[in-house]
Amino acid sequence: MSAASDGPAGPTAPATRDSAVNGDGNPEDTGTTADTGDTADTADTGDTADTGSLGTEATMADVAQRAGVSVSTVSRTLRGLSSVSPQTRGRVEKAARELSFAVSRSASSLVTGKTRRIAVLTPHLDSWFLGSAIAGVSGVLREAELDLLVYSVTDLAQRGAFFDRLPARRNADAMLVACFDLTPEERARLDALGMPVVFVSQHAPGRPSVYIDDVDGAQRGMRHLLNLGHRRIAFLQSSDDTGFYWSSKERLTGYRKTLEEAGLPYDEELVLYPVARHRRGIREAVGHLLSLRNPPTAVFAESDEVAIEVMGVLRSSGVDIPGRMSVLGFDDHHLAEWLDLTTVAQPVEEIGRAAAELARSIIDDPEADPTRHVVFPTRVIPRGSTAPPAPSAHPEPRPDRPARP
Amino acid sequence: MSAASDGPAGPTAPATRDSAVNGDGNPEDTGTTADTGDTADTADTGDTADTGSLGTEATMADVAQRAGVSVSTVSRTLRGLSSVSPQTRGRVEKAARELSFAVSRSASSLVTGKTRRIAVLTPHLDSWFLGSAIAGVSGVLREAELDLLVYSVTDLAQRGAFFDRLPARRNADAMLVACFDLTPEERARLDALGMPVVFVSQHAPGRPSVYIDDVDGAQRGMRHLLNLGHRRIAFLQSSDDTGFYWSSKERLTGYRKTLEEAGLPYDEELVLYPVARHRRGIREAVGHLLSLRNPPTAVFAESDEVAIEVMGVLRSSGVDIPGRMSVLGFDDHHLAEWLDLTTVAQPVEEIGRAAAELARSIIDDPEADPTRHVVFPTRVIPRGSTAPPAPSAHPEPRPDRPARP
DNA sequence: CTGAAAGCGCTTACAG
């Protein structure tokens, strides 16, 4: 609780107003938040140039004056154009450094029409999947010295507002649409923007997009389960409650297709759509499966996150994994390895990187093919959550005979 | 595999170049990525105004002309200033709508000096924690019609480059620094910017910041374990390999303080710093604990993510949770509930929201106290991963006698 | 309530 002298060099300031939000009435709360005496020294460090107050930003004119050249020359120097003599360059760079000069993006955008900014549209930010994809995007953009603008649109109202106002309109040079199942109207709206749009983790025919083959990925996973001997396999599709559907459809297609190829029946009772992120949904879905006359011996979850939730429910219900029930996920979530979850892996971050590269190439190079797409492979990573079904676990039809003829 | 007519109204275009990245040589890969015939119809929908090509953006002058008024009036109307007659307003709004007009942020920024953009600096994006915090930020900004710029700085080289170039300099009206332990030099650099900086999920004395009381939170968690009867409690601190340390120090302080209060010894052997996100680190840390002469009966992990990893290792080693080892986390990660992990919860998304509000108030209101801070409470959520220690599990000192006098 | 004009800080032909 040291008072009044936290800042490095600030003058002592008027009393500080703290707002401590403490919910549960525990007497210790107020005690521990009582470091009230912080000194109010806002950014008055360093520059004593023109205005005495904060926000003293040098302009190109300041740099020009200091270096004894014209603004044109400063501009040329700082953009690295070669038509500047070494000595002039030196003087300009020195002056710029001394003034901590940074070019105003607003001003240069106005002239060039380029914002040096890429927008990404995403249904949320707090999942491992989208976080990783956006991390990939971010890495590429940083290297290209492009800024990343994030629009997270999480419900239908926001969605409507976004496509109505289209704030990315003149604010970015390109837009990345990640895991966002656009309606035809929304897509038309984006097209009308005249702004390059790249689809991330989803296939948009005729548009640049980066994705995996979900049908194929699901088939690989299914074949792994079939090869282990499973014949009754449930499929758990997650879905937001807001109408964002992701790649579910294609993974389900892969599921069906594999059953078909194996000559196994498609049993509607085994395919469930619990609402993701709501405990009840998954819990009830698992309950449904466990109470079937002929329960499955394996669950294929549409994503690792769902799979982990399923594992939690099964474990707390005393159902042994993989003894009584195998669980298979999709994504290769960071925690999948730790939780020993078998999964169909996809290179999420790389997908983000590829999408950013694609956007960059379309912006920089007008010759770039605006319909190019990049498809990444998936691979099954076998871990401890899948195993052959226990032969005597349930009264089951023989593996070679379909459950319902 | 439908060819050549995917787009709604585009003319048929030259052959499409696909780049399919397929790693594992499986013959099916190429087969499934062969939807090559997509039509190349880029955004030439709708507008046939001036330029025949894309990027036809109406300016305020266009709107003014169409509405038969001056640009000044268009500007005033669109910003909702009251000094415009209803009929003029109507005409302008109609014209703007018909032209799908959107104000150029670059141009207005240049005049007003405001970018209507907030930057967030973060050590990464792919964790539940930061994703949630940023999601909170994002929600508030969307409502305020402010844009969100994300700078993810993940290693030391990037870090140096960021503070060197400081790209947020003139690109945002404020900066949020999330989970980023700044060096004094870095902080000075930010201060010199003359840009409001708000600290998210960390306490910066004398600067606006939003956080929880980590010492107190850790103490609550510890007391829960003590009350259950544990006397040998390990503390697992996570750390990035890049020098970002988070709130570990304060949580460790809480750990020590509680031991002290309880008259228990601080045993260095029980406090570990495995490198997070690297399997080996955690695995070895757990191995160390399990091979002690007098192993702990509980592990307090600095975060839920670490706790979940620990649970995975323990489970795969056949150590029963909580029978042989209780596990306690910190955060209340989305999956903690599913995995039945006892934890010290903090309102992550709310922290992000509060930080964004703080930034907004500092920007909008010059009278706002620039040193205000907001502290959120934590609370223990008891779940199945903690229980009283098994009395006979290990030869242990009696609860009322410290392990090492 | 509305318009003409200046100017925000850059880049870009155009001269030299």
Added chain:
DNA sequence: CTGAAAGCGCTTACAG
């Protein structure tokens, strides 16, 4: 290799 000047698309006093 360098400078003077025009102009990007807005907002903002300043008149009326």
